[in-house]
Amino acid sequence: MRRNERKVDELRLVTIETNYLIHPEGSVLISIGQTKVICTASVEERVPPFMRGEGKGWVNAEYSMLPRATEKRTIRESSKGKVTGRTMEIQRLISRSLRAVVDLTALGERTIWIDCDVIQADGGTRTASITGAFIAMTIAIDKISKEKKLPRFPVNDFLSAISVGIDREKTAILDLSYDEDSTARVDMNVVMTGSGEFVEVQGTGEEATFTMSELQQLLSVAEKGNRELMKFQKEALGEIAGKIGGS
Amino acid sequence: MRRNERKVDELRLVTIETNYLIHPEGSVLISIGQTKVICTASVEERVPPFMRGEGKGWVNAEYSMLPRATEKRTIRESSKGKVTGRTMEIQRLISRSLRAVVDLTALGERTIWIDCDVIQADGGTRTASITGAFIAMTIAIDKISKEKKLPRFPVNDFLSAISVGIDREKTAILDLSYDEDSTARVDMNVVMTGSGEFVEVQGTGEEATFTMSELQQLLSVAEKGNRELMKFQKEALGEIAGKIGGS
Amino acid sequence: MRRNERKVDELRLVTIETNYLIHPEGSVLISIGQTKVICTASVEERVPPFMRGEGKGWVNAEYSMLPRATEKRTIRESSKGKVTGRTMEIQRLISRSLRAVVDLTALGERTIWIDCDVIQADGGTRTASITGAFIAMTIAIDKISKEKKLPRFPVNDFLSAISVGIDREKTAILDLSYDEDSTARVDMNVVMTGSGEFVEVQGTGEEATFTMSELQQLLSVAEKGNRELMKFQKEALGEIAGKIGGS
Amino acid sequence: MRRNERKVDELRLVTIETNYLIHPEGSVLISIGQTKVICTASVEERVPPFMRGEGKGWVNAEYSMLPRATEKRTIRESSKGKVTGRTMEIQRLISRSLRAVVDLTALGERTIWIDCDVIQADGGTRTASITGAFIAMTIAIDKISKEKKLPRFPVNDFLSAISVGIDREKTAILDLSYDEDSTARVDMNVVMTGSGEFVEVQGTGEEATFTMSELQQLLSVAEKGNRELMKFQKEALGEIAGKIGGS
């Protein structure tokens, strides 16, 4: 049995506070268990140089943790003067995932900057970031769609992400806390859409391997988790939710 | 008259939430008007190389802003690969100020790391950081004093900071919001102790100058502001407040 | 039909030249189609600071491309003064994958440094790197096992990797060339062991999504590819191959 | 009594050599006691990107010390690959101070680059830099005013700076040498104009605090020092001095 009598396929407590900050076009404070992330979406009326003139938009994410989001203080990346490999990998994952459900042509030649800042970490910070960032991004895009004439609402589908793993007893578990993640044999992040398709599947044997059957259990548990997360997203977005995927 | 009918020598709304995070030894979410800063204090059981073996402790602060704490998104210092001059200046100010009220010998050979992360900025982020960091630091030091045998409680006095300025009408005003700060002729940060002494006085004519008489008005308003801030600190610290300056 | 009449589940031409260089303990020039990678393994008789004294070994990989390995010249990372996110992601993938089949305790307190330098790129450079690096590493470990008294041969199983994808016609294809990779809707890298288990599964919808059924086709094709690659590895390793997984 | 029988409110020996170098538009070697700084002013016929098209000029200062300007050799910032917080703080102070007495509109869209390179350090290097840089800048501006048609001479007033402090006997002293600075309880830098107004007041308790009465003594001594420094500036500038503040 897991901490707090949680079942193997049960999410931790999820809370989402939208419009958490006054400046960004979209912002969210998402908590999944003790993991807390501030996700903001900022609109910039231009795209990176390599995309100029194509009439398409762009979505780019950055990720960071406060030094004391973790149990032991970690050195700031600004003090080290460079971004770690882990951070870059996560930033690329968030960016790619969000772009999979955005109609970049309908968005028009502008960039949505996503910032995911982990205030407190207890496992699953990258998946919480994706789940929260989707909401912040959609709120910001809704603001654009009200001010500018867009051909259609440029968010095609819901998007959320969750971590799953195989524990030492070879059981597939959903939404790993930091302690569970540290001891899991296999660790997988699954990003999915509202229509139940995959956007990213990243499974890693931590000095271990996994079978096809284990892989299928992991995906099944992940699908359940993502389905539930999207309910929270729908609720948080209110009437904006109805615009997603519309033509 | 100022925004929200605020008087020239009136603070904005101050709220302080202690133990805001689960991991740090001390943590605070301080809000002064729309300015919000997470201040954490982390204890490390060693000091920087240049101080080893002297039996004294150290206090060191870092400061950062979330990219979208500001009205326009600012690029992360980790992405730029370097810390700006402004950030360094603020970090040095916070560190020096806190050390002025800490008995480093009584603290023993350990470092208190202070992290001030601005979640939302509306003027006065460096002074809010000092005021909040003092609380986080004192909570962390209280934890040390309960676990280790210290000769005395190593915090000598209260410490807070406030910004003051001379506006376009040549009036001294207390606790400037971002708008007020942008148009002020003179801008001053004043760090004070509970006994009413100065720790830091940094006054700057923004492409302007100021007279001795203006300087005195600024200091007088700042003293009132700091006196009020320390009442909030006392309340937030509860019974720990009674240990400060004790022998 | 693919370039050169290749079938959807057919590998490109694979050649492996072992002991390609005179200095490294293990080295390989691997070609998969037009993709060519020099993989070397270097033995260092110590481990990183965070592992000292645990009696365990470590495997760490670095990856780079010559500036003109690609169709257009890319700027050197040393000139830019930083390693890109893509490179870091690949380095972490290679390192983790290799560690999954190494018995770090049997290896003893030493590090195997893996260097994968892409001489010519035509798709699949990261998977060719893993496949080649496994051989270079095993040769280097064999050298150690002859000079030092190891409790057992510290390589537990074969390890190879291959890229698979879903093309525009929704067909699963094996071993994508650069052209195929650029147009594929879904792109997946699959790292497997000799016993047919997964080590890493990284599937990405490129601004697209994929279904469970597509995922299964991808994994099936990948398994066929990896099975064939391991035959090439066995041949290249000669008698050393027989030591792998031995007790 | 201080070294060399100096009185508490007495400056050290001041010498100023104008046009010290052949290339810069303005240059000065200033010595205050053993502290020696080469100050140069360079004219660039454009302004930083954020100011273009506004028709206004800019003044920007950089500060550095030769590695062996100090008693012990310090590592070059170019070798470390970054500028320290102390240097950035000083550069910002010099830049802001000079801009306070320059009519940027009258200067026109060009930048005056100030370089202060400390050849030998014995306390007060930042204030000597400001005092010397004012002269170099005024000489360079005079050159511009002869070659270009400026609406008026763009220097509004004299500007100098001096350090003051409170020593262990609680006495306010003027123009601290390095030894005095190291032992002072309070350390203050005061930048003033020819009309006796303040531009910057930066007072710091070095792990100590100071009272309002001490602050007033410090400012009074600083005013005397700055008044005397401006006599040296006037003499060094010769006939150019007469143009300052003219309409």
Place this chain on the structure above:
Amino acid sequence: MRRNERKVDELRLVTIETNYLIHPEGSVLISIGQTKVICTASVEERVPPFMRGEGKGWVNAEYSMLPRATEKRTIRESSKGKVTGRTMEIQRLISRSLRAVVDLTALGERTIWIDCDVIQADGGTRTASITGAFIAMTIAIDKISKEKKLPRFPVNDFLSAISVGIDREKTAILDLSYDEDSTARVDMNVVMTGSGEFVEVQGTGEEATFTMSELQQLLSVAEKGNRELMKFQKEALGEIAGKIGGS
């Protein structure tokens, strides 16, 4: 007697494989003894900013070693985040040398990027780089001359380089291996043209000095070596060789 019965003025085995890679406009794998360098030439249809609009071309070289090109693994410059002084010195030498035989005006406003990547090092890597880069560059320029209308073939003369040294017995020796280089008293790199003139002469006493007579022996041996290297270049270039120096 030297290793492999080599005479004092005898080159090691030289092999040159042209068009070694598929992507670059010119490419060569050159081996001189155990030293192996991949040299590529890439054409960019523009010049650096400081040369724009002058109608002249540019040649710029970069040099690097694979981490395990050397007997002990060396850390990648990309990991260190900076290029070493040795690398910069070599890059500047290769660039300058090649430019000495190129008619930059005839080349037109384009850049030839030269990349010399040392696959295996056994002394003389910088001179092998120059000798190989000349061939790769000439092949690339030949490609340009076929596609664009150039006023003349822009390579004026052959160019090669060799290392020479004075050993412990005060004998001048040609083409030093790494072992010989480590023990030589004097070490000299000589870059020459087909007409027998010098382009660069860089002689260094390694914590030693050398006389005028020794200098003359070194130059004489170097001339013989370069004469022979150019025969290999001529053969490798085939019919392109005939275009060099033509009007």
Place this chain on the structure above:
Amino acid sequence: MRRNERKVDELRLVTIETNYLIHPEGSVLISIGQTKVICTASVEERVPPFMRGEGKGWVNAEYSMLPRATEKRTIRESSKGKVTGRTMEIQRLISRSLRAVVDLTALGERTIWIDCDVIQADGGTRTASITGAFIAMTIAIDKISKEKKLPRFPVNDFLSAISVGIDREKTAILDLSYDEDSTARVDMNVVMTGSGEFVEVQGTGEEATFTMSELQQLLSVAEKGNRELMKFQKEALGEIAGKIGGS
């Protein structure tokens, strides 16, 4: 005829001011024509890690130019965050040259840090640096030899350096000013000892080549220049000069 009626083999005016600064163990302000360099020597009682425990000393030089030493202001290397290739090349040259005349074993396990800071540049800054640094280093070593018991005076011979070139009229000229250097076809720096031997010979055709006969003229003129420079060194060193090369 050259500027100021200077003959082809005539040095510019040379002045040397020893003990120019109060802090360094050795210091010199050397002027050769309008080129002015501050050279200092600092003693550190340890050697770099790679030399520890060998009982030998080390000499290491750094070189820099003030931003406005040149006709146009150059950006500081500390601002750029990296040292240029030119600076590294010069630093390596100065270091190697000085080490050629120092008995590192007699020096004992300590480092002499040489800093050459160009205050004003008009050609020949690297050779002036070597010539001046030799004096500063010898003064510092003399100080060591008085305080510590050294087996012998560790400077074996005099050392100076001069630039020579071939001008557009194919004449060999001595000690090139910046103007002359910019137009010279060939540029050579020659470092020599008091006994007339070479330490470094670095000749470069600037997009040009040179013959053996030209090389010999250059070396002959350089020898004359160095002989004269050493007379200035001897005079500047006074009685210390007599200790050089002594047993």
